[in-house]
Amino acid sequence: MMLRGALACWGLAFAEVLFAAPADDVKALMEQGKPAEAYSEAKKHPDQLGIPAFDFYFGIVAIDAGHAGEGVLALERYLLNFPENVSARLQLARGYYVLNDDARAHDEFEALRKLNPPADVSAAIDKYLDSIRLRESRYLLNAGAYVEFGIGHDSNINAGPAAGTPVLPGSPLTIAGTSKETPADFGTVGIGGYVTYPVRPGISLFAIGQGEQKYNAGDSNQQFDLGLLNLTGGVSVLRDKNTYRAAINYGAMRLGTSTYRTSIGALGEWQYQFDQFQSASLGVQYAQFSYGTTTIFDGLNPGTINVTDNSSRDADFYGVSAGYRRAFAHPWEPVVSLLVSYGDQQTRTSNPALTPRTLGANLGLTFTPVAKWGVQLGYGYLQSDYKGTDFFANPDARHDRYDAVNAAISYLFSRNISFRLEALWSRNDSNASVYEFNRDLYAAKVRYEFK
Numbered sequence: 302m303m304l305r306g307a308l309a310c311w312g313l314a315f316a317e318v319l320f321a322a323p324a325d326d327v328k329a330l331m332e333q334g335k336p337a338e339a340y341s342e343a344k345k346h347p348d349q350l351g352i353p354a355f356d357f358y359f360g361i362v363a364i365d366a367g368h369a370g371e372g373v374l375a376l377e378r379y380l381l382n383f384p385e386n387v388s389a390r391l392q393l394a395r396g397y398y399v400l401n402d403d404a405r406a407h408d409e410f411e412a413l414r415k416l417n418p419p420a421d422v423s424a425a426i427d428k429y430l431d432s433i434r435l436r437e438s439r440y441l442l443n444a445g446a447y448v449e450f451g452i453g454h455d456s457n458i459n460a461g462p463a464a465g466t467p468v469l470p471g472s473p474l475t476i477a478g479t480s481k482e483t484p485a486d487f488g489t490v491g492i493g494g495y496v497t498y499p500v501r502p503g504i505s506l507f508a509i510g511q512g513e514q515k516y517n518a519g520d521s522n523q524q525f526d527l528g529l530l531n532l533t534g535g536v537s538v539l540r541d542k543n544t545y546r547a548a549i550n551y552g553a554m555r556l557g558t559s560t561y562r563t564s565i566g567a568l569g570e571w572q573y574q575f576d577q578f579q580s581a582s583l584g585v586q587y588a589q590f591s592y593g594t595t596t597i598f599d600g601l602n603p604g605t606i607n608v609t610d611n612s613s614r615d616a617d618f619y620g621v622s623a624g625y626r627r628a629f630a631h632p633w634e635p636v637v638s639l640l641v642s643y644g645d646q647q648t649r650t651s652n653p654a655l656t657p658r659t660l661g662a663n664l665g666l667t668f669t670p671v672a673k674w675g676v677q678l679g680y681g682y683l684q685s686d687y688k689g690t691d692f693f694a695n696p697d698a699r700h701d702r703y704d705a706v707n708a709a710i711s712y713l714f715s716r717n718i719s720f721r722l723e724a725l726w727s728r729n730d731s732n733a734s735v736y737e738f739n740r741d742l743y744a745a746k747v748r749y750e751f752k
Contacts, residue, residue, distance in 0.1 A: 323342075323343070323345075323346040323349045323355055324349070324352075324354040324355045324357075324358050324359075326342050327339050327342055327343045327355070327358045327359060327362060328358045330342055330362070331358060331361060331362050331365075334630075334631065336362045336365030336366040336630060337366050339358075339362035339365075339366070340359075340362045340363055340365075340366035340368060343355070343358070343359045343362060343363070350375070350378075351378060353378075353379050353382045353383065356375040356376065356378050356379040357375075357376070357379050357388075357389060359371075359372070359375045360372040360373070360374075360375035360376035360379065360389070360392055360393070360396070361376075361392050363375060364392065364395060364396045364399055365630055367576065367577065369396050369399040369400045370400065372392075372396050373393060373396040373397065373400060376389050376392055376393040376396060377393065380393065387413065387416060390409055390412070390413060391409075391413055391422075393409060394406050394409030394410050394413065394429070395429070397409065398410075398429055398432075398433065399577065401436070403433045403436055406429070406433060407430065407433050410426050410429050410430055410433075411430070413426060414426050414427075414430075420672055420673070421671070421672030421673075422672075424672040424673045424713060425672070427716050431716075431752070434752075442496075442497070442498055442499070443496070443497045444494070444495065444496040444497075445494060445495055445750065445751060445752060446492070446493065446494035446495075446750070446751045447491075447492070447493050447494070447748050447749060447750045447751065448490075448491070448492050448748070448749050449489070449490070449491040449492070449493075449513075449746055449747065449748040449749075450488075450489065450490055450491075450746065450747055451488065451489040451491075451744050451745060451746035451747070452486070452487070452488050452489070452744065452745055453486070453487055453488075453489070453723075453742065453743050453744030453745065454484070454485075454486050454487070454742070454743050454744075455484065455485055455486075455487055455517070455740070455741075455742045456482070456484045456739070456740055456741040456742070457482045457483065457484065457738055457739065457740040457741075458483050458484070458485045458487070458517050458522060458525045459480075459482075459483050459525045460729070460738050460740060461480055461481050461482045461483060461738060462481065462482060462734065462735055462736070462737050462738050463481065463482050463738075463739075466481075466734050466735060466737070482738060482739075483522065483525070485517040485518050485519055485522045485525075486517075486518040487515050487516060487517045487518060488515075488516045488518075489513060489514065489515050489516070489744065489746070490513070490514050490516075491511070491512065491513040491514075492511075492512050492513075493509075493510060493511040493512065494509075494510055495507065495508065495509045495510075496508050497537075503538060503539040503540065504536065504537070504538050504539075505536070505537045506534075506535070506536055506537075507534065507535060507536070507537055507548075508532075508533070508534040509531075509532070509533045509534070510531070510532050510533075511529075511530070511531045512528075512529065512530045512531070513528070513529050514526070514527075514528045514529075514555075515527045515528070523557060524556075524557040524558075525556065525557065526555075526556070526557055527554070527555070527556060528553075528554070528555035528556075529552075529553070529554055529555075530551075530552065530553040530554075530555075531550070531551075531552045532550065532551045532552075533548050533549070533550045533551075533568075534548060534549060535547050535548025535549060535568075536548075542573055542574045542575070543571065543572070543573055543574075544570075544571070544572040544573075544574070545569075545570070545571055545572075546568075546569065546570045546572075547567070547568075547569045547570075548567065548568050548569075549565075549566070549567050549568075550564070550565070550566050550567065550568060550588070551563075551564070551565050552564040552565075552588075556595055557595065559593055559594055559595050560593040561592065561593060561595055561611065562590060562591065562592050562593070562611075562614075563590075563591050563593075564588045564589060564590050564591070564618075565588065565589055566586060566587045566588030566589060566618070567586070567587050568584065568585065568586040568587070569584065569585050569586075570582055570583070570584040570585075571583050571584075577628075578627060578628045578629065578630070579625075579626065579627050579628070580625075580626045581623075581624065581625050581626070582622075582623070582624040582625075582626075583621075583622070583623050583624075584620075584621065584622040584623075584624075585620070585621050585622075586618070586619070586620040586621075586622070587617070587618065587619055587620075588617075588618040588620075589617055589618075590614070590615060590616045590617070590618060590646070591612075591615055592611035592612050592613075592614045592615055593611060593612075594609060594610050594611065595609050595611060612650065613650050613652045613655060614650075614652070614655045614656075615648070615649045615650050616646040616647055616648050616649055616655075616656045617646070617647045617649060618644060618645070618646050618647075619644065619645050619647070620642060620643065620644040620645070621642065621643050621644075622640060622641065622642040622643075623640070623641055623642075624638065624639065624640040624641075625638070625639045626638045626639075633668040633669055633670055634668060634669045635666065635667070635668040636666070636667045636668070637664075637665070637666055638663075638664070638665045638666075638667075639662070639663070639664050639665075640662070640663045641661070641662045641663075642659075642660075642661045642662075643658075643659070643660055643661075644658070644659040644661075645658050645659075646658070646659075648688075652689070653687070653688035653689035654687055654688065654689030654690055654691050654692075654698065654699070655687070655689075656687065656688055657685040657686055657687045657688070657699075657701075658685075658686050658688070659683060659684065659685050659686075660683070660684045661681070661682060661683040661684070662681070662682045663679065663680070663681045663682075664679065664680045664681075665677065665678070665679040665680075666678045666679070673712060673713040673714075674710070674711070674712055674713075675710070675711040675712075675713070676708075676709070676710055676711075677707075677708065677709040677710075677711070678707070678708050679706070679707045679708075680704075680705070680706050680707075681703075681704070681705040681706075681707070682702075682703070682704055682705075683701075683702075683703040684700075684701070684702050684703075685699075685700070685701040685702075685703070686698070686700050687699040687700070691733060693733040693734075693735045693736065694731075694732050694733035697732060699731065699732065699733055699736065700731065700732045701729055701730065701731045701736060702729070702730045702731075703727065703728070703729045703730075704727065704728055704730075705725060705726065705727035705728075706725075706726045706727075707723070707724065707725045707726075708723075708724050709721055709722065709723045709724070710722045716752060717749055717750050717751070717752060718747070718748070718749055718750075719747070719748050719750070720745075720746070720747050720748075721745070721746045721747075721748065722743075722744070722745055722746075723742075723743070723744045723745075723746065724741075724742070724743050724744075725740075725741065725742040725743075726741050727739070727740045727741070727742075728740075
């Protein structure tokens, strides 16, 4: 549950209660991080309900154990006797939030923030308020945007094989020039935003846009500058524990000064919320890939420029995915996510050697070890099996396996400004050595969010 540990610690520091034995037992289990056991222990003493000391701790553990309604009633009883107790108001605000009573939760959190609480509690309150603001988008016009700047180093900007790699098995020609692995420092600029518009309770229209441009240092490396654009718009429908989304999507990838690929398509998603900790999702996607031309310096013949028409790669993409997300009631707020996907590209130009079937998986872990700090760890896997004989893998079709490990550390400097360090370590293996490469990427970024 969101930053429960920080909130509870501040609450206990302000608690002014006289301890009775049952309340002590509930408190001890709560401090051991056992909310379910603490709730069960409290339920053994119904005669204690109405006693302020008992109500205070019963209210906290009831919320943590998934019985927010009982917890809110207990804390409201407590506040009738001690209306100035800040800790109880804090826990009550959290209970309102869990019950989706956003109006009362918002008022309580805003009032508590004006009391200048400790930094970790202030950060917790801000997160709750941000989450409430997102939930309000179900029935209020809501919008947000960000701008981001970064610098970093990329060990292989062109995803090229190591120098000296044979072009073909037994061939005297080897990879050289700008076709080989090329490192470079870089800078990035990114922007993004979203808007939601509710048309009736539980039904909202939404639009999301993101763009990023990566600039490589060095004149000869500018041909590998990378630009990405993604625009999505659609409708979201909330029905009890089910959320349904349908959208259309446009994407573009720019390489150097040329548009390498554009895509337009549609996607659908169903998400089911089991409880406040667990959710699962299923998704389907269709996209039409269209490729343009690229201008690349010839790595085998320095000084020669190749303009390549990539339209032979034009294809239709069909994909399905399934995901699972699990949060844990721990002060570090760990969240584990898993996404598996399958995709199939079907050539529109009778070139099956350029269109793969893909099978992928992504495993992620995020947690907040201390206030304002976040950590993200992840692993990604993608298997690509192409459908026709490849020139470099002749007489076989091309088969690739891509593995990547990523890590990031973020710091929330203020409600609007955040800093982030990122790292990516990846490798692509293939049955054709010309497609094999290693790539490491490191970046430092600063983001300003308009809230």
